[in-house]
Amino acid sequence: MAELAILGGEKTREEKYPSWPVYDERDIEAVTRVVRSGHWGGYPYPGVETKRFIDSFLEMQGGNYGVLMMNGTVTMEIALRAAEVGWGDEVLVPAYTFQATAAAPMAAGAIPIIVDIDPHTYCIDPKAAEAAITERTRAIIPVHLGAQMADMDAIMALAEKYNLIVVEDCAHAHGAKWRGQGAGTIGHFGSFSMQSSKTMTAGEGGLLICRDQEMAYRAMSLIDCGRPHDPDGTMFTMGANYRVSELQAALLNVAIERFPAQAKQREELAAYMDEALSEVSGVRVLPRDPRHTTRSFYCYVFAIDPETFGADHDVVCAALHMEGIPNWEGYEAMNRYELFQPHLSKLAVPSAFPDKFQFEGMSLPEAVRACEHEAVWFGESIFRSSREGVDDAVSALRKIQERLSQDPGAAAEIRRLLAEYHE
Numbered sequence: 126m127a128e129l130a131i132l133g134g135e136k137t138r139e140e141k142y143p144s145w146p147v148y149d150e151r152d153i154e155a156v157t158r159v160v161r162s163g164h165w166g167g168y169p170y171p172g173v174e175t176k177r178f179i180d181s182f183l184e185m186q187g188g189n190y191g192v193l194m195m196n197g198t199v200t201m202e203i204a205l206r207a208a209e210v211g212w213g214d215e216v217l218v219p220a221y222t223f224q225a226t227a228a229a230p231m232a233a234g235a236i237p238i239i240v241d242i243d244p245h246t247y248c249i250d251p252k253a254a255e256a257a258i259t260e261r262t263r264a265i266i267p268v269h270l271g272a273q274m275a276d277m278d279a280i281m282a283l284a285e286k287y288n289l290i291v292v293e294d295c296a297h298a299h300g301a302k303w304r305g306q307g308a309g310t311i312g313h314f315g316s317f318s319m320q321s322s323k324t325m326t327a328g329e330g331g332l333l334i335c336r337d338q339e340m341a342y343r344a345m346s347l348i349d350c351g352r353p354h355d356p357d358g359t360m361f362t363m364g365a366n367y368r369v370s371e372l373q374a375a376l377l378n379v380a381i382e383r384f385p386a387q388a389k390q391r392e393e394l395a396a397y398m399d400e401a402l403s404e405v406s407g408v409r410v411l412p413r414d415p416r417h418t419t420r421s422f423y424c425y426v427f428a429i430d431p432e433t434f435g436a437d438h439d440v441v442c443a444a445l446h447m448e449g450i451p452n453w454e455g456y457e458a459m460n461r462y463e464l465f466q467p468h469l470s471k472l473a474v475p476s477a478f479p480d481k482f483q484f485e486g487m488s489l490p491e492a493v494r495a496c497e498h499e500a501v502w503f504g505e506s507i508f509r510s511s512r513e514g515v516d517d518a519v520s521a522l523r524k525i526q527e528r529l530s531q532d533p534g535a536a537a538e539i540r541r542l543l544a545e546y547h548e
């Protein structure tokens with residue numbers, strides 16, 4: 126049996142997968158155009174490049190009003206503040222996400238309430254969300270994680286029943302659709318990140334889609350130092366400068382031209398991956414909900430069965446990496462997240478509501494299973510390569526499964542190497 130690369134054997138793949146971000150002369154020309162124009166910043170809001178990008182994005186994604194800003198964290202803070210969700214209000218967030226989803230409500234003065242996930246999608250579990258609702262619950266932030274979408278039918282039904290504001294965290298879901306409707310246009314707000322790793326990027330950036338015109342005016346004012354943006358010029362807010370620069374918007378105007386072809390290729394190879402992976406023992410492909418009509422994704426996430434693999438996902442991911450396959454074990458569960466430990470800070474919200482931040486006592490079994498044992502995230506670059514690139518990723522996984530399941534000593538050795546590496 127072939128030895129694993131991490132234990133000194135040959136790598137499955139020597140060839141590098143395509144790098145990210147992609148750029149060409151068009152990006153250089155776009156930035157040069159802005160440099161020469163002398164209008165580099167985001168004031169007055171919106172600038173020419175910013176306005177053009179917002180219009181193109183809404184044309185692609187759907188939705189009524191767009192506000193471009195610094196990143197995909199402030200988008201969620203601004204959405205909550207525009208909807209007047211604030212001090213002491215509770216906001217439901219999934220236990221499996223980047224820390225931004227919980228940091229944003231705190232920045233708005235609200236309390237993030239961590240809710241367990243649905244093991245089929247790894248997105249927020251609507252039943253667990255309903256069980257967490259109190260008289261202080263004002264909003265919910267479903268995250269469309271990896272290559273999945275949260276069950277938007279169930280979430281919108283909850284929102285109607287309990288009068289909640291819905292902010293869709295679409296940092297991973299540019300181009301995705303639910304029943305033919307763009308992610309981020311189903312709830313009251315849709316928040317998109319254009320940070321470096323995202324599938325449409327200017328290095329940093331965030332776009333907020335607003336369903337309602339008045340919310341959009343308020344969001345524009347909040348990101349533009351409080352200046353009014355309504356036609357009467359009377360809607361002032363306690364805003365600050367969260368604007369994006371025209372240089373970034375110019376890059377986004379090129380990125381969006383490339384996006385449809387990239388998304389199409391990713392989806393074609395993801396469908397090929399679904400089939401190929403389902404034949405590897407101990408792999409659970411996350412099922413595709415038929416209501417998720419267009420899959421357009423950030424990373425391809427699946428689950429391994431640690432018993433069949435003879436190891437947890439961290440060992441498998443390290444072995445995959447050394448086989449030449451870009452991958453990641455994903456986020457930690459929100460209550461264990463090293464970047465999100467509010468008791469270590471003097472932030473106002475955790476200090477004022479310490480009983481809501483008792484992380485040790487939280488029971489989030491599905492998130493813990495995904496985060497500590499079974500989730501594997503394949504990098505999107507695999508899905509911009511070729512069928513051969515997908516085959517290599519699957520062969521590497523099969524090789525790892527066969528080797529580890531037949532020799533418990535191999536997993537122990539990898540774990541020892543990992544501990545040594547982290548020291």
Ligand SMILES: Cc1ncc(COP(=O)(O)O)c(C=O)c1O
Pocket residue numbers: 195196197198199222223225226268294296297317318319320330331
């Ligand atoms: C799920 C999720 N939400 C929000 C964000 C925040 O976006 P940004 O980095 O643009 O603030 C990210 C990633 O960075 C993310 O992965």
